[in-house]
Amino acid sequence: MRSKDFGVIPGLSKKYPKETSLELFRRMCAIRYFEQGVIESVQAKYIDYLVYLSSGQEAIAAAMSVALQGFMIFAQHRCHGTYLAFGGTPAKLRDELLGMDTGTSRGRAGSNCVQCHENEVAMFGHHGLIGENVPLGVGAALGSNKPVVCFFGDGAAEEDYVFAAMGFAVTHRLPVIFVCEDNNLSILTKVDIRRSWSITHVARALGMPAVDITDDPWTILETAGQFKNTLPAFINIYTCRANWHAGVGVDGPPEWDRLSMVREELEKMGLSSQSEKIEKDIIAEMEKLWDKKHLQKL
């Protein structure tokens, strides 16, 4: 089942305007290079606690942020990517990670609890209890009747309250899209060791459209675009965490690196000069943001 090509719709990248494809890449780069700065700041001990990195999984946040404009966001604990892709200000996330008053939650929440209530983004902070955001998001949809996206991992998908909340969304026909960022790991334990069932089958049995796909951003964009008209709905997305569950360590190369794959696809589409410029500009922006000389002064 799980693979880098699973459910990919061939030739889909060409269906979208090139600006959209480049924007997907830009958002993915913003996450990757922002977190490069986080990793170096942890190594240099400017950040002296465990961080939860989105690197490797960037395509989901990038594509969903393009597909789901105007949705209230209930992110999971691994949420830097969601924050940055949906339009959070990078400097405020940096300040949050540094525990500063100018951070997204005045430096009180930290890496796994990021919120954003500006730039027309309504992203509610997670507190670190996996899956907790799913009933909260469902309740927010019930209370406001506004569309909601809930992100959670393959581990959180196993929490009883997650699928109980999904069932409630079906009963009350709530406008919620449930997105499982399936990196096949709960800390280090793989899905097939933990369970014999599929959360996608559970979602379907509850009565909502549900599908497994891989984290090809165009496929995510296409699927979310279709599903957002038939909410509630569920998308399980295979993806690869590049770093440890918590912390900046690495356990060898990931199964695939979607950022490189998207870069190659853009090259095939004849967009390499534009994509190279995007990447270069983001690198420069993030290096400036995480400049050690600047950090020392903060």
Add this chain to the structure above:
Amino acid sequence: MGQKTLAETIKEITSDHLEQHNGLLLGESISAVGWVNNTVPNVKGIVELPMTDVAGAGIAVGAALVGRRPIFVIRFQDFLILNGSPLIFFAAKTKELHGKSAPVFVRAIASDGLGPVHSGVLHSIFMHFPGFRVCSPMTPNEYREIWETYMKNDDPMICSEHRLSYPNTQELSDITVENAHVTLYAISCTRFEAAKAVESLKIDGIRCNLVNILWLKPFDITDRLIQPLKESKLGLVIDPGHEIAGAARSIAYELNFAAECSVKALGLEDRTKCLCPPYKNMAPNAEIICKTVKEMLKKGE
């Protein structure tokens, strides 16, 4: 005659909230068996939750996040062990962490004599965690007061109700007497029993002050609370929850230090509340309160 019971008062407040203020009320089996002891009106804005305790509480908190001021009804406080997670870990923390509140009003209903998981009084657990207001109103006016406090603030509130109080129409006043031997501080349903104990002890020549405790958290040591104790020099805090690490001991400790007087705690014995009569481990009644007071006075001689 003509006075409203506490149950009717709750129903009236709820009706106004749902019909006039875009409120919501969520809970399990709300309409079944008499609309939660006739405290819930049959109006719009009621959400019947499936029997999913943890998710149900999360859904209520989510509705609070978007400004619906939900009333979350828990028919038996023991279920708070299941419902507690979204309340404790999210609703009570979000204001401090994110500056964004989730004001959910939790109607946590207690009973007695209904067995091991339907007779608990768990408000002390919620006193323990930061971020809640915790109260235990037993009269119509007290309920109006705590509701107003909830609506004026943006904190999640644990309203520890007791089924024994629902028919009550009377306001409960403190009792202070000259040269009291002891000051009783009573919480929740034990307030009715403490009032009986005061009368009974009087017959035996023991003079008692009785102070009613409505607010468990924040617990402000006001003159009303502390003055009777300073005069009697001896206090007893009575709570229907378990005594060990419970509300009675916590409040006794605070009073103890504030007044520099000896204050004892009386709660449930450290054993399960069984369904069958000899093993019910019921909340302290007038008889137990009297016995405890007499033992305290004997020791003090």
